[in-house]
Amino acid sequence: MNYTLNQLQIFLKVAQSQSITKAAEELHLTQPAVSIQLKNFQSHFDIPLTEAIGRKIYITDFGKEIAEAAAAIIEQAYAINHKTAAFRGELTGKLKIAVVSTGKYVMPYFLADFLRQNPAVELVMDVTNKREVIRSLEANEVDFSLVSVLPPKLAIEKLDLLNNKLYLVGHTARQFHGQTPAAIFRELPLIFREAGSGTRQTMTEFLDRNEIPHIKKMELTSNEAVKQALIAEMGYSIMPLIGLKNELFNNDLQIIPVKGLPITTMWSLIWMKGKKHSPVAAAYLAHLEAKKDEIASDKFGWYDGY
Structure with missing residues (x-):
């Protein structure tokens, strides 16, 4: 068999994520590249490694055993690299x-x-x-x-x-001048992160601590999703400044001045x-x-x- 270590790594990542899309993202490859390597790897075996039902990919029982073997082989390959580096006196x-x-x-x-x-x-x-x-x-x-x-x-x-600074952020289509926090939050649809998020916790504590009434518009599970919703003018959110550099520089989003913000952690x-x-x-x-x-x-x- 002439499969490569790269093919083993790709198949293992597909098996772990059960998704070509997620595997491609984690490996920093394109989806077609992952699909081609998965197909090439499968060509070495007469028994199917995966099974596609609808748009979802499943790992067969045989595929699960091959994934376990792949994980062991990859671990040994890393061990060889570590031993070589250690022999040279490098940190490994x-x-x-x-x-x-x-x-x-x-x-x-x-x-x-x-x-x-x-x-x-x-x-x-x-x-x-x-x-x-x-x-x-x-x-x-x-x-x-x-x-x-x-x-x-x-x-x-x-x-x-x-420092981590959180501001009220929204689209640049509307300007805000002198409104109180209560007035702003009463009329703005707010977008929240999911329960368990540190940003969600900080935002909720700020609203509760200041007894600010607010409209809960929606709940999204990543800051990237929240940003895109804000750019699409779907609402407003209290967000960490750290992830907004490009959107602020490009004037896609604005920081809305509110007394008590930024929250600094x-x-x-x-x-x-x-x-x-x-x-x-x-x-x-x-x-x-x-x-x-x-x-x-x-x-x-x-x-x-x-």
Whole structure:
């Protein structure tokens, strides 16, 4: 059989996500490229690996066994690479981080230099909602988590990276001058993130704390979805500034002045108190402690203008 390690990786990702679209997104490939490699991989076997019903793909029992074998082979391949790098005296191993969804606008900038300096380090980063981020931290599945709202009942240590500022945001078609928060929120349809989102929690606490009546228009499960809804003039939302750079610069969205905003929290890298870090995790933490202020100034200088 002449299948490649790349084909094994693609099939494993398809099996894990049960979606060619999601596999393509996670592998940073096009859907046609994933489909072609999946077809080429299937050509090595007489028994079907997948089954398509309607628009959904399912993994057959045989496919599940091949996926398990693929995972073991890929793990061994990584082990070989790690051993080779370690023999050369390079830092090697996995760095595992769970990031709340809006954190995808923050975390890459605090990772890039470290990964360039340590090419043998393998990054495993899960971008999900706050609830799942905290669960994976408690379960010791990750080295670190990036959050903007600290978990109140968890014994953690933290390293603060960057201020997180949340504003009321909407389309530029309408201008606002001098209205009170109560007046604005009474007439504006508000778009919320889903339950379990840190942004949702912060937004709801602000409304409740100020006893502001509001219209709940809809609930969406990602900041990207909220942004597109705002651009389409479907409503307004309280959103983190960090993900709005292009939309503000292009005049697609505006910040609506409201007393009591912005809400300011902190993007913090957190880990369980007393956790014994791996050499890779310890090296990364040392890198951040030395470079975080420089990274924040260099990559987020635009942030101070708001």
